[in-house]
Amino acid sequence: MTQYRSRIAGTGSFLPEKRLSNHDLEKMVETSDAWIVERTGIRYRHLAEDGVNTSDLALQAARKALDEAKLAPTDLDMILVATVSPDMPMPNTACILQHKLGARDCMAVDISAACTGFVYGLTIADQFIRTGMYKNILVVGAEILHRYVNYKERETCILFGDAAGAAVLTRAKDNEDSKIWSSHLHADGTISDLFVLQAGGSAIPFSQRVLDENLQYVKMKGREIFKHAVRTMSNACDEALAHNDLKAEDVNWIIPHQANLRIIEAVAKHFGAPMEKVVVEIAEMGNTSAATIIVALDKAIRDGRIQRGHNVLLTAFGAGITSGSLLLRY
Ligand code: ACO
Numbered sequence: 455m456t457q458y459r460s461r462i463a464g465t466g467s468f469l470p471e472k473r474l475s476n477h478d479l480e481k482m483v484e485t486s487d488a489w490i491v492e493r494t495g496i497r498y499r500h501l502a503e504d505g506v507n508t509s510d511l512a513l514q515a516a517r518k519a520l521d522e523a524k525l526a527p528t529d530l531d532m533i534l535v536a537t538v539s540p541d542m543p544m545p546n547t548a549c550i551l552q553h554k555l556g557a558r559d560c561m562a563v564d565i566s567a568a569c570t571g572f573v574y575g576l577t578i579a580d581q582f583i584r585t586g587m588y589k590n591i592l593v594v595g596a597e598i599l600h601r602y603v604n605y606k607e608r609e610t611c612i613l614f615g616d617a618a619g620a621a622v623l624t625r626a627k628d629n630e631d632s633k634i635w636s637s638h639l640h641a642d643g644t645i646s647d648l649f650v651l652q653a654g655g656s657a658i659p660f661s662q663r664v665l666d667e668n669l670q671y672v673k674m675k676g677r678e679i680f681k682h683a684v685r686t687m688s689n690a691c692d693e694a695l696a697h698n699d700l701k702a703e704d705v706n707w708i709i710p711h712q713a714n715l716r717i718i719e720a721v722a723k724h725f726g727a728p729m730e731k732v733v734v735e736i737a738e739m740g741n742t743s744a745a746t747i748i749v750a751l752d753k754a755i756r757d758g759r760i761q762r763g764h765n766v767l768l769t770a771f772g773a774g775i776t777s778g779s780l781l782l783r784y
Pocket residue numbers: 484485486489490493494568569608609612649674676677679680683713714741743771772773
């Protein structure tokens with residue numbers, strides 16, 4: 455069977471205009487700009503205005519990615535939206551996006567893998583391209599997390615923001631040497647209690663109890679997550695190198711999930727990479743879950759850091775817990 459290669463033909467990202475600074479948060483909870491910067495590296499997060507939905511952020515990012523790829527929405531064979539903050543449980547956000555984009559009747563589905571969602575999505579898209587089943591696939595990471603955050607709880611409210619990023623994956627031509635080397639995906643449900651949003655599903659449908667007990671907000675065990683994030687993202691980077699018989703020096707850029715600057719630094723140290731080779735965008739946007747990696751990738755492509763031919767290693771960790779890496783030649 456012919457095996458095809460996939461290539462990122464275009465990327466795009468979108469951050470809502472409204473920003474919440476550490477100084478704004480100082481007025482809301484007992485915290486300080488100095489504490490937040492030292493412990494997380496975050497200075498701002500962007501917040502979607504009321505009435506703006508996850509699919510609206512996704513639409514902006516998707517249009518930019520399609521422009522860059524010089525493709526029309528009607529060229530898409532599949533739309534994947536990685537998100538844990540969909541517009542609603544049903545229909546999925548990918549179908550809503552398909553309609554807003556003006557795409558044709560094509561497969562459209564959401565991926566729920568939290569912060570690893572974009573890496574899961576890119577892997578799924580790559581498989582459809584490798585087999586020859588589809589040619590052009592839109593993979594989006596989009597979140598409006600601030601609506602699931604309790605702004606009375608300082609441990610969580612300082613971390614999260616809203617954003618969307620999108621990539622168009624296409625079948626590479628023979629003369630194009632871009633490819634996805636490999637991806638290595640994991641999930642460990644035994645520690646799924648580390649980061650949860652309990653309400654709104656079939657286990658705890660909305661009721662007065664949800665509001666009384668604040669179950670509509672995210673709950674996390676921050677210190678535990680920190681340890682597992684470093685371990686799983688580091689391991690996934692090792693797997694990528696070993697599988698492809700590459701050395702750390704062969705990788706031009708690492709893009710870890712942007713949850714905490716200290717987590718990113720620990721992963722870089724494990725990898726033996728100087729921070730100059732790591733794409734870090736956390737200061738301006740905080741943790742935007744499935745959107746962080748694709749937004750960082752898009753920014754680094756647009757400002758010229760990442761160029762065609764560069765090897766780029768994506769590594770992520772998220773609720774579930776899910777984790778993984780994906781190595782690509784841009
Ligand atoms: N301002 C000031 N003090 C604070 C704040 C705050 N915003 N938050 C917590 N503190 C206090 C704590 O109460 C604690 O006080 P105590 O010592 O009197 O008990 C002290 O600071 C230290 O708390 P730690 O939890 O040990 O702080 P740590 O250095 O671990 O930083 C943090 C906390 C930022 C949450 C860190 O553990 C972290 O980033 N963890 C990962 C979180 C994460 O990535 N979550 C999402 C993962 S999944 C996904 O990305 C979707």
